[in-house]
Amino acid sequence: MLRVAVPNKGALAGPAADMLAEAGYRRRHDSRDLTVLDPTNDVEFFFLRPKDIAIYVGSGELDLGITGRDLALDSGAPVDERLALGFGGSTFRYAAPAGRDWTVDDLHGKRLATSYPKLVRADLARRGVDTEVIRLDGAVEISVALGVADAVADVVGSGRTLRQHNLVAFGDVICESEAVLLQGTSADGSPAKDQLAARLQGVVFAQQYMMLDYDCPKALLDEAITVTPGLESPTVAPLADPAWVAVRAMVPRKEANLVMDRLAALGAKAVLASDIRSCRL
Ligand SMILES: Nc1ncnc2c1ncn2[C@@H]1O[C@H](COP(=O)(O)OP(=O)(O)OP(=O)(O)O)[C@@H](O)[C@H]1O
Numbered sequence: 628m629l630r631v632a633v634p635n636k637g638a639l640a641g642p643a644a645d646m647l648a649e650a651g652y653r654r655r656h657d658s659r660d661l662t663v664l665d666p667t668n669d670v671e672f673f674f675l676r677p678k679d680i681a682i683y684v685g686s687g688e689l690d691l692g693i694t695g696r697d698l699a700l701d702s703g704a705p706v707d708e709r710l711a712l713g714f715g716g717s718t719f720r721y722a723a724p725a726g727r728d729w730t731v732d733d734l735h736g737k738r739l740a741t742s743y744p745k746l747v748r749a750d751l752a753r754r755g756v757d758t759e760v761i762r763l764d765g766a767v768e769i770s771v772a773l774g775v776a777d778a779v780a781d782v783v784g785s786g787r788t789l790r791q792h793n794l795v796a797f798g799d800v801i802c803e804s805e806a807v808l809l810q811g812t813s814a815d816g817s818p819a820k821d822q823l824a825a826r827l828q829g830v831v832f833a834q835q836y837m838m839l840d841y842d843c844p845k846a847l848l849d850e851a852i853t854v855t856p857g858l859e860s861p862t863v864a865p866l867a868d869p870a871w872v873a874v875r876a877m878v879p880r881k882e883a884n885l886v887m888d889r890l891a892a893l894g895a896k897a898v899l900a901s902d903i904r905s906c907r908l
């Protein structure tokens with residue numbers, strides 16, 4: 628049976644649970660449950676702290692795990708990214724009190740608070756900056772106001788928490804993170820792992836694309852196909868009126884409205900966009 632680690636709480640827990648459910652796996656019904664058996668799919672899910680997941684997967688105790696790229700890097704565990712999952716996007720940044728232009732060199736001799744000490748120490752060492760790193764469990768942004776640190780390194784999502792604490796991010800982004808599917812570096816491949824990865828890939832892909840359907844005058848079809856080339860090639864079907872055809876093609880979600888504008892301007896009619904739930908390419 629495949630053993631898979633899933634975040635039990637925090638920013639990644641809800642979206643990870645939703646994605647697994649969309650991929651056809653069983654949900655847990657009580658947020659305190661630490662395991663869920665899914666006999667239909669021959670998988671057991673383990674609900675663990677997102678910080679600990681790479682350690683379990685790297686040790687080989689669990690076959691696969693979902694957690695943040697930043698947390699996996701900080702753990703130092705021997706894990707590889709199998710798939711980027713497209714949620715939990717954040718950057719990991721240095722930040723310090725607003726009102727001056729900070730550079731990473733300014734951290735020399737200062738105290739820096741973070742929940743990601745390995746990631747930060749490695750980055751500072753790479754840059755040759757000697758800084759005292761103070762490990763805190765969370766709410767890191769408040770540490771400067773409380774006098775425990777001069778600067779922080781932390782996860783930035785919307786940037787709201789930094790602004791609320793009068794901090795500004797500076798220096799290169801230390802890590803561009805999102806939720807990822809991990810496997811152990813030395814783990815063997817298996818059809819069960821491949822199947823779970825393929826199912827998640829199907830959901831990730833479906834979330835990044837939309838299906839467009841429209842009616843197109845036959846005379847404009849070549850031009851319309853250049854606007855919606857699809858993945859392989861669009862489906863073109865006859866309509867009752869021989870002067871028209873129906874076209875169906877997948878388009879990247881981010882471009883869907885622009886593509887619809889262009890099709891309408893071209894003379895296409897009844898341009899419909901619909902969500903895709905899952906797919907195998
Ligand atoms: N505001 C946010 N926006 C986007 N991603 C975030 C945000 N906060 C955390 N993350 C991502 O979620 C993961 C950490 O999750 P979370 O903060 O829930 O766990 P934690 O801090 O280890 O646990 P806890 O906060 O319960 O102590 C990281 O990969 C991080 O990049």
Ligand SMILES: O=P(O)(O)OC[C@H]1O[C@H](OP(=O)(O)OP(=O)(O)O)[C@H](O)[C@@H]1O
Nearest residue numbers: 765766767782783784785786787788789
């Ligand atoms: O840029 P923002 O959108 O404001 O989000 C960033 C904040 O979100 C996370 O905190 P979390 O809620 O996980 O609390 P924690 O600091 O206790 O981990 C992260 O650690 C930042 O503090």
Ligand SMILES: [Mg+2]
Nearest residue numbers: 637638765766
């Ligand atoms: Mg957190």
